[in-house]
Amino acid sequence: MEKLFHSVSEIALGEDGWKIKVRVLRLWEVPSFLKPDQTNSLEMVLIDEMGTKIHASVRKQLFYVFQSKLSEGKVYEMSCFSVAPSVGSYRTTLHPYKIVFQMTTKVQACEGASIPSLGISLCKIADVCQHTSDHDYLVDVLGFMTGISVEREYVRDGKVTKMVIFEITDASGKCECALFGQYVDTLNKLMGKSGGGMPIILVQFAKVKIFRDKASLQNVMNTTRILINPPIEQADQIRKSVTFGSMDVSSVPRIGARSKVSLEEDFLRTFPKKTLEQLHSTFEDGVFVVYATIGGLVDHEDWWYPACKCHRSVSADSGAFYCKGCAKHVFQMVPRFRVKVNVSDATNVGVFVVFDGDMQNLLNTPCSSLVSVAKAENAGHYPPEFEKLKGKKMLFKVEKCTSSSIFFDGSFRVKRVCDDPAIIQSFHFVGGQCTPSKEFTADLPKDVYHLDDEDVVVRSFVHAAFGEGCSRAVASAGESDMRSTSVGVKRKLEGTFVEIDSDDEPLSLRYGKLKQG
Structure with a gap:
């Protein structure tokens, strides 16, 4: 027949x-x-x-x-x-x-219920990582999203294109995946609908690319398909095969720590030294390093704020929380540190605002633990753990940015702290102005920013995807100290993984050990 x-x-x-x-x-x-x-x-x-x-x-x-x-x-x-x-x-x-x-x-x-509707052919991430040259066949991968970068933009042929990098992990290993253009918006929407925590992500028809001698993934325009927490048997197997030990799985961590400069570079060789008196009196906006002593906490000020899973602050509204970044109401929030401290040196006094990553490092305690003990009390109800900060002498990398906001209240945003005795000692021995040479680009519009040369991860992805003719990726809106190189880029003003509010700070990664098996 x-x-x-x-x-x-x-x-x-x-x-x-x-x-x-x-x-x-x-x-x-x-x-x-x-x-x-x-x-x-x-x-x-x-x-x-x-x-x-x-x-x-x-x-x-x-x-x-x-x-x-x-x-x-x-x-x-x-x-x-x-x-x-x-x-x-x-x-x-x-x-x-x-x-x-x-x-x-x-x-x-015709009808065909017996024909697979998704048709995935999963490739182990370990197999992806074994490639030493660009692979001719597109692959399907499934795993936990164990990290994500801030959203960036780059300029190519006069057009601005979005870009985000995330880390995907299965039982065999992990690798990075770059998304460009409309796929960034797609990911943002899917993440906004996910139930929180580290989601499982399916990337179907992805291209294996080699950059910096490492295999990674990237989308193919109009071809790649992305699903978050797909209702498939393989996703359940991933959940059973990967455990995270001490790693915080309540949200997706930020990746990009590899490109973070050392404490020595940040506090001794990159930015100008200032006393508090000089910081107050200078007319120059920028990032400066100040050695000061914490005298105590500013009275009657909030020490934490409620944040969405995209890390931006939320406000109570209609029995839920409203996130401007996600442009929707959310029903879960994560408390994050934002602490105003009084500081002083031999020349003057001031108020510095220290954010979540640095506060966790100083206190060795996550914000959520202290908020739970304090029963969500905020302004004026400081946890006793804060007492250990009083009298502490350290270096502060602070930003002065008065010209861009009419709401400048005289306080200074802390971008990083250092209490390493050896670095502090070297700071006092180094000359007065440890100012690096800076490039200036004339007549740039106000919404143009630049890429820091340390951001090699993003630059490598762009070059691997589009070649050297493409302009370098832009700094995220939350990384305001990336302003000293000469490639113009547009600033991202909104988006799920961008921190642009003055009360949001870059997330400091604290990876735990990842167990796979």
């Missing part, structure tokens, strides 16, 4: 009369290189009942014939098509051939 349909695995050159029943797993348009507003081809990934996948293409001359006949996720009977070798460095399937639609190709919608 002649079978009704051929298996996709049977498709090969040299034969005609193929007839298949397949689901369109993925469907996208490829724009013309020279005319981006015009479609060059219609591409798709097809899967049959056995789970075998094959790529299919519709050339631009036939686009009008098949565009309205095909929909992603639907099942079709297909016949009268041509077969060609599958080549190139962005192959969506392992099948050696691809389907090429012709004018005579027949497409008929």
Whole structure:
């Protein structure tokens, strides 16, 4: 008895009369290189009942014939098509051939509940990491999102494109994945709908790229698919196979600590020294290093604030919390330190604002623990643990930024602290102004910022993806001291993983040991 349909695995050159029943797993348009507003081809990934996948293409001359006949996720009977070798460095399937639609190709919608709807072919992250050159085949990976960078933008061919890097971890290992353009918005929306904590993320049809001699992943425009906490059996297996030990899993940590400069570089060689008197009297906005003593806490001031999982502050509203960054109401918040301290030196006094990462380092206690003990009391109700700060002498890297805000209240935002005795001693021995040479770019618009040269991770991703002709990635809106290099970039004003409020601080990573097994 002649079978009704051929298996996709049977498709090969040299034969005609193929007839298949397949689901369109993925469907996208490829724009013309020279005319981006015009479609060059219609591409798709097809899967049959056995789970075998094959790529299919519709050339631009036939686009009008098949565009309205095909929909992603639907099942079709297909016949009268041509077969060609599958080549190139962005192959969506392992099948050696691809389907090429012709004018005579027949497409008929049908039922096909037995055909897989997601069609993932998972690749272990350890296998991804073994690659030493760019891989020609796109891969599917599934794992916990164990870190994420701030959202950035870079300029290429005069256009501003968003970018974010996240870390994905399964039982075999971990690697980084870069998302560009519309995929950053997609991730933000999916994260906003997730239930909190470290989500499981599926990245389907991702490109393996090599940068800095390491294999990483990145999206392929219009092709890659991203799902958060997908309801699949493999996600349950990931949950059982990866444990986190002492690592905080209540939110996704920020990555990027590798590019953070050393304490010596930050406090001794990069920024000017100032006394408190000089800090108050200077007309120059910028970042300065001050040696001062903490005299105590400012009376009747809040010492913590409620934050969304995107790390921005939230305000109580309608029985929930409203986050401006996510532009929605949220029902969970995380307390984070924001402590105003009185400081003094031999020349004057001042008020510094110390944020979550530095406060945790100084107290060796997370904010949530102290808020719980204090029963959420805030202004004026300081925990006894704060007493250990009084009389403490240390270096403060502070920002003075009076010209950009009409709300300057005379206090200074602390960007980093250092109580290392050796560094403090070296600070006193070094000359008066440890000011690095600075570049200035004339006539830059006010919304233009620059990339710090230390941000090699983002720069490498951009170069690996688009080559050296692309402008360097921009500093995030929350990293306001990245202003001394010469590449202009636009500042990101809103977004899920960007800290732009004056009361938000960059997150300090405190990784625990990650157990895999």
